[in-house]
Amino acid sequence: MSLFLLLAKRLAYALLLIAAVQAMNFTLIRAAPGDPAEVIAGEMGGADEAVMAQIRATYGLDQPVPLQYARYIVHSLTGDLGTSYLYSRPVVDLILERLGPTVLLVATALLLAMVIGTLLGVAASRRPDSAASGVITVLSLVGYAMPVFWTGILLVLLFGKVLPILPIAGMRDVRIYGDGWVVMLDVLHHLVLPALTLSLVYLAQYSRLARASMLEVLGTDYIRTARAKGLPESSVVYKHALRNALMPVVTVAGLQFGNLISGAVLVETVFSWPGLGTLALDAILGRDYPTVLGVLTCSAALVIVANLLTDLAYRWLDPRLRGRR
Amino acid sequence: MSAFPDSAPSPDTAAAEAARSPGREAWRVFRRNKAALLGLALLGLVALVMLLGPTLYPVDPFGLASQPFTEPFTNAAVPLGSDYLGRDILAGIAVGGRATVTVGLAAAAITVLIGVTVGALAGYFQGWADELLTRLTELFQVLPSLLFAMVLVTLFSPSLTVVTLAIGAVSWTTTARLARAEFMRLRRLEYVNAVRAMGAGPLRLMLREVLPNALPPLIVSATLIVGTAILFEAGLSFLGLSDPNVMSWGLMIGANRAYILDCWWAVTFPGLAIFVTVLGVSLVGDGLNDAFNPRLHQR
Numbered sequence: 217m218s219l220f221l222l223l224a225k226r227l228a229y230a231l232l233l234i235a236a237v238q239a240m241n242f243t244l245i246r247a248a249p250g251d252p253a254e255v256i257a258g259e260m261g262g263a264d265e266a267v268m269a270q271i272r273a274t275y276g277l278d279q280p281v282p283l284q285y286a287r288y289i290v291h292s293l294t295g296d297l298g299t300s301y302l303y304s305r306p307v308v309d310l311i312l313e314r315l316g317p318t319v320l321l322v323a324t325a326l327l328l329a330m331v332i333g334t335l336l337g338v339a340a341s342r343r344p345d346s347a348a349s350g351v352i353t354v355l356s357l358v359g360y361a362m363p364v365f366w367t368g369i370l371l372v373l374l375f376g377k378v379l380p381i382l383p384i385a386g387m388r389d390v391r392i393y394g395d396g397w398v399v400m401l402d403v404l405h406h407l408v409l410p411a412l413t414l415s416l417v418y419l420a421q422y423s424r425l426a427r428a429s430m431l432e433v434l435g436t437d438y439i440r441t442a443r444a445k446g447l448p449e450s451s452v453v454y455k456h457a458l459r460n461a462l463m464p465v466v467t468v469a470g471l472q473f474g475n476l477i478s479g480a481v482l483v484e485t486v487f488s489w490p491g492l493g494t495l496a497l498d499a500i501l502g503r504d505y506p507t508v509l510g511v512l513t514c515s516a517a518l519v520i521v522a523n524l525l526t527d528l529a530y531r532w533l534d535p536r537l538r539g540r541r
Numbered sequence: 542m543s544a545f546p547d548s549a550p551s552p553d554t555a556a557a558e559a560a561r562s563p564g565r566e567a568w569r570v571f572r573r574n575k576a577a578l579l580g581l582a583l584l585g586l587v588a589l590v591m592l593l594g595p596t597l598y599p600v601d602p603f604g605l606a607s608q609p610f611t612e613p614f615t616n617a618a619v620p621l622g623s624d625y626l627g628r629d630i631l632a633g634i635a636v637g638g639r640a641t642v643t644v645g646l647a648a649a650a651i652t653v654l655i656g657v658t659v660g661a662l663a664g665y666f667q668g669w670a671d672e673l674l675t676r677l678t679e680l681f682q683v684l685p686s687l688l689f690a691m692v693l694v695t696l697f698s699p700s701l702t703v704v705t706l707a708i709g710a711v712s713w714t715t716t717a718r719l720a721r722a723e724f725m726r727l728r729r730l731e732y733v734n735a736v737r738a739m740g741a742g743p744l745r746l747m748l749r750e751v752l753p754n755a756l757p758p759l760i761v762s763a764t765l766i767v768g769t770a771i772l773f774e775a776g777l778s779f780l781g782l783s784d785p786n787v788m789s790w791g792l793m794i795g796a797n798r799a800y801i802l803d804c805w806w807a808v809t810f811p812g813l814a815i816f817v818t819v820l821g822v823s824l825v826g827d828g829l830n831d832a833f834n835p836r837l838h839q840r
Contacts, residue, residue, distance in 0.1 A: 240680065244693070369808050481687055481780075482779065
């Protein structure tokens with residue numbers, strides 16, 4: 217099947233999945249005890265019955281629930297996810313503001329974990345008793361067992377008290393302003409600790425996976441053939457073996473993308489990173505349901521996009537898949 | 542151990558002959574694994590704290606024990622120091638494990654129950670049931686689990702029961718995929734066909750014939766799920782989305798989050814407790830994996 221057809225098919229299915237996500241969460245929120253109008257009134261510092269009725273009319277809460285749902289779906293197709301109770305601003309604007317920082321954080325962490333993890337794994341597979349192998353064994357235990365928010369807090373302590381060379385909160389320094397490059401460096405400077413914290417868990421897993429799959433691939437016949445025809449060892453390892461050994465790493469990275477976003481919620485909270493995670497937490501604690509729904513929809517879309525990218529990565533790594541679905 | 546048995550039966554192989562049952566064989570491999578035994582010891586320590594902690598150190602974890610921000614190892618009244626409200630850290634450690642570990646275990650049980658049920662039905666019946674359940678799994682898989690659990694906990698007041706159910710409700714997808722693959726593989730085997738030919742119904746085939754053989758990988762993944770569920774509970778408490786009236790290790794970290802630079806001890810000790818618990822669980826899980834899948838031992 218051509219790439220175009222594949223993409224069209226996947227896109228149609230993705231839209232269906234997102235509609236299902238919205239339906240499920242919409243139902244859950246409406247089924248839960250509590251009246252959204254009271255939340256809004258609470259934000260305003262209390263209101264009498266007349267004002268409450270006005271609030272219900274403004275937010276469409278006086279309509280029957282199925283109608284509210286239908287309106288929500290139609291509106292969200294036109295890019296309108298409602299108005300936030302907390303910030304009294306369009307939810308879409310709030311999400312677009314916070315999407316960039318989250319994608320930056322998650323993508324950096326994923327890239328760090330995959331690149332360093334794979335390199336460690338390859339080094340360990342070539343010499344099983346090497347230091348790299350020991351590092352992987354320790355890392356994979358510690359990386360899994362340390363709560364990600366605790367790792368973050370320990371780094372905050374280290375760089376906040378002992379070694380103040382890296383910023384421990386926020387994404388920008390208010391004292392620094394200037395043109396593109398200055399801002400970018402400032403953001404990167406702030407990104408170091410959150411990205412490192414988030415990547416640690418996955419670094420451990422990917423290095424272990426890469427080691428296991430490299431060991432398996434290096435024992436296959438085509439590697440022996442490559443060696444027999446006199447290719448230099450580095451070419452055998454990096455050009456021939458690595459391509460196949462990367463497949464499990466890519467699979468797991470794709471499967472776990474949702475967990476990565478979950479981790480980002482915690483990491484963003486520790487480092488006050490202005491992303492979707494902190495927006496979600498504020499919205500959830502403030503019972504700002506339109507924003508909660510919007511963030512859930514957006515994060516589901518992110519996961520779907522990541523899954524699609526995983527599939528494309530597969531096709532690039534394994535040409536045999538290009539002929540198939 | 543050499544791959545080929547010696548011609549004369551040594552005491553070692555004789556012992557191996559005697560211990561033919563898979564459970565004993567697994568225990569024999571497990572027992573030789575030093576890391577797994579260390580994990581078991583760590584878990585024993587955690588269990589001891591959970592059972593005896595509040596008896597040996599009967600201090601109210603919510604009570605005012607001393608001046609706020611008392612440093613650890615300076616005041617005998619509060620050996621591990623006190624937090625920003627003057628609450629005793631050691632008292633929190635002693636009693637906080639109960640909530641964290643109980644929720645972790647119960648949530649893991651729910652996760653496995655939902656996951657195995659969904660996976661077994663999908664893998665065994667295939668066809669439209671498989672199609673439907675796979676779509677359902679995908680629906681839950683595209684929602685980041687922590688975000689979804691946060692919403693669930695807020696919608697239905699944050700009590701320990703709700704937290705447990707929420708964690709179970711969002712984390713079953715991996716187990717379901719694993720169980721589905723196992724059931725799909727096993728249902729085609731001849732021994733299952735033989736029992737089916739003898740007239741056994743699907744329920745009996747699934748529970749009595751297929752499930753026992755699907756158990757080893759499921760048990761290994763269940764141990765890891767316990768670890769993940771404990772981390773999950775800690776994460777929710779850290780975000781302030783847990784029962785505020787029940788002391789837990791995650792709650793201690795979350796409550797003191799804003800004061801980390803003033804009192805490192807209030808977040809470091811409970812974090813260490815969670816770390817030790819999850820480390821124990823994962824070491825035991827690795828040991829079980831090696832014991833049940835000897836082929837993978839080299840990895």
